[in-house]
Amino acid sequence: MHEPLTAAEYRAIAAGLQLPANAFIDGAFRPASSGKTYTSTNPATGEVLAEIADCDGTDVDFAVGKAREAFDDGRWRLRSPGERKEVLLRLARLLERNRHELTVMESLDSGKPVRECQTVDVPDTIHTIRWHAELIDKLYDNTAPVGANALAMVVREPIGVVGCVLPWNFPLLMLAWKIGPALASGCSVIVKPAQETTLTALRVAELAHEAGVPAGVFNVVTGGGKEVGEPIGMHMDVDMVAFTGSTPTGRRFLRYAADSNLKKIVLECGGKNPAVVLDDAEDLDLAAEQVVNGAFWNMGENCSATSRLIVHAKVKDELLKRIGAYMREWKTGDPLDPENRVGALVSKSHFDKVNSFLEEAKKEKLNVAHGGGTRDGVFIEPTVVEGVTPSSRLFQEEIFGPILSVTTFSTLAEAVALANDTNYGLTASVYTGSLRNAIRLSREIRAGVVTVNCFGEGDATTPFGGYGESGFGGRDKSVFAHDNYCELKTIWIDISDRSVDETIR
Ligand SMILES: NC(=O)C1=CN([C@@H]2O[C@H](COP(=O)(O)OP(=O)(O)OC[C@H]3O[C@@H](n4cnc5c(N)ncnc54)[C@H](O)[C@@H]3O)[C@@H](O)[C@H]2O)C=CC1
Numbered sequence: 001m002h003e004p005l006t007a008a009e010y011r012a013i014a015a016g017l018q019l020p021a022n023a024f025i026d027g028a029f030r031p032a033s034s035g036k037t038y039t040s041t042n043p044a045t046g047e048v049l050a051e052i053a054d055c056d057g058t059d060v061d062f063a064v065g066k067a068r069e070a071f072d073d074g075r076w077r078l079r080s081p082g083e084r085k086e087v088l089l090r091l092a093r094l095l096e097r098n099r100h101e102l103t104v105m106e107s108l109d110s111g112k113p114v115r116e117c118q119t120v121d122v123p124d125t126i127h128t129i130r131w132h133a134e135l136i137d138k139l140y141d142n143t144a145p146v147g148a149n150a151l152a153m154v155v156r157e158p159i160g161v162v163g164c165v166l167p168w169n170f171p172l173l174m175l176a177w178k179i180g181p182a183l184a185s186g187c188s189v190i191v192k193p194a195q196e197t198t199l200t201a202l203r204v205a206e207l208a209h210e211a212g213v214p215a216g217v218f219n220v221v222t223g224g225g226k227e228v229g230e231p232i233g234m235h236m237d238v239d240m241v242a243f244t245g246s247t248p249t250g251r252r253f254l255r256y257a258a259d260s261n262l263k264k265i266v267l268e269c270g271g272k273n274p275a276v277v278l279d280d281a282e283d284l285d286l287a288a289e290q291v292v293n294g295a296f297w298n299m300g301e302n303c304s305a306t307s308r309l310i311v312h313a314k315v316k317d318e319l320l321k322r323i324g325a326y327m328r329e330w331k332t333g334d335p336l337d338p339e340n341r342v343g344a345l346v347s348k349s350h351f352d353k354v355n356s357f358l359e360e361a362k363k364e365k366l367n368v369a370h371g372g373g374t375r376d377g378v379f380i381e382p383t384v385v386e387g388v389t390p391s392s393r394l395f396q397e398e399i400f401g402p403i404l405s406v407t408t409f410s411t412l413a414e415a416v417a418l419a420n421d422t423n424y425g426l427t428a429s430v431y432t433g434s435l436r437n438a439i440r441l442s443r444e445i446r447a448g449v450v451t452v453n454c455f456g457e458g459d460a461t462t463p464f465g466g467y468g469e470s471g472f473g474g475r476d477k478s479v480f481a482h483d484n485y486c487e488l489k490t491i492w493i494d495i496s497d498r499s500v501d502e503t504i505r
């Protein structure tokens with residue numbers, strides 16, 4: 001765990017930061033070819049942070065050309081896995097050296113509480129890069145069981161030029177989930193950070209260059225979804241796109257692939273994640289603490305956020321009382337003050353979207369059991385809304401803010417039906433003292449990650465991604481993530497004395 005600093009220390013770091021503003025292509029910072037910029041602000045204060053290069057398709061073409069050149073000449077791909085590992089471990093050490101700078105940059109850019117950036121975003125980013133680096137020289141290729149007449153090898157090869165299109169809610173960590181396995185596997189990457197949160201991706205690219213990642217291998221092209229994301233999706237020389245973001249934008253990438261070169265697409269999209277609390281839950285305090293953490297961590301701007309509490313009618317009142325007690329620890333305010341666990345939402349427009357759910361709750365005359373306050377057009381207090389039915393927008397739509405809806409059930413079958421009453425299927429958590437119920441619910445709930453008596457997303461060793469409209473094409477994290485960034489090649493060597501007629505199948 002990184003040592004915590006005080007609010008005054010974080011503010012002093014913020015005052016002294018040199019913020020990157022240009023795209024990073026072929027080992028150097030460059031303005032947009034058009035010369036255009038857009039203004040990036042701190043959502044918590046409205047203060048201008050930087051004028052960021054507003055790139056377009058011309059810059060994407062240039063970056064893809066450089067990434068292709070780097071891939072084809074083998075300056076990274078053809079290094080041994082052990083050599084790539086050493087460079088990426090050097091990057092992890094540089095990230096560690098710059099941890100306070102990255103912590104503060106991430107908080108200023110996104111409105112996230114510095115406390116979370118310091119305890120989760122930055123250390124998990126470093127751990128992810130290190131984990132994939134450490135893995136890469138321990139993965140073996142296979143031989144197939146084809147008998148004595150041939151040797152059939154099944155080898156992985158890096159897929160090529162990869163577009164990593166990122167969201168604003170975990171700018172550093174989602175970068176690491178993509179570039180960790182992509183770079184370790186030997187690919188070249190074009191990273192497109194969300195327009196709202198570009199700073200840390202640019203700084204990491206600069207540090208990767210310092211660590212020895214060759215020019216052209218790690219590029220960051222800043223700008224809008226239409227202007228930069230679409231040209232990446234449509235590019236004939238991009239071999240794969242790894243995307244995290246909303247389901248509607250994820251769908252667009254499937255269309256881009258179909259309309260261009262059938263590039264591989266891996267999507268990690270939205271969620272509407274249930275926490276199911278049974279009446280046999282052994283420790284309601286633990287359930288309350290975990291549900292609060294799941295719902296309000298990162299202001300609920302989290303694809304895996306606990307968004308629907310599905311609780312047995314018998315324990316609902318007691319659980320809500322305890323949830324209220326834990327919520328008192330979640331103070332809302334200045335993200336640079338480590339006492340605050342709830343910072344600003346990422347933008348005024350996102351605030352308006354989240355606030356529309358509070359308006360909806362009022363319209364539906366639902367009971368706001370806890371919270372409900374808003375201020376300064378970007379802060380929303382953690383909020384719990386009771387009596388939500390499956391037909392409500394609060395039950396069905398991804399809110400991506402600190403609002404937890406509560407629905408009751410009375411039988412296990414009803415709980416499963418409510419949990420699965422969604423087009424999404426990313427995560428779920430189950431609270432019970434019964435092993436049988438824990439296993440039954442874990443198997444019957446359709447979600448990529450199910451946690452029992454805790455909230456979480458697993459760790460670096462476990463795959464992350466979802467069923468249904470939550471995901472497509474592969475998983476982030478773990479050894480399985482490397483499959484996203486590789487092609488499988490069969491090399492069949494005939495060693496028999498057989499004739500052509502005998503060997504053709
Ligand atoms: N699953 C997740 O982790 C995330 C989900 N969301 C959800 O999406 C909602 C909207 O947030 P947005 O920032 O608008 O998400 P988004 O899905 O539009 O943005 C994600 C990335 O895709 C890019 N993009 C946007 N439009 C594009 C296009 N037409 N072609 C190619 N790339 C494009 C964006 O610039 C960004 O880099 C949120 O309210 C939330 O519900 C947002 C961010 C992350």
Ligand code: BAL
Nearest residue numbers: 169170244302303304
């Ligand atoms: N919680 C990590 C994935 C995401 O929110 O986008």
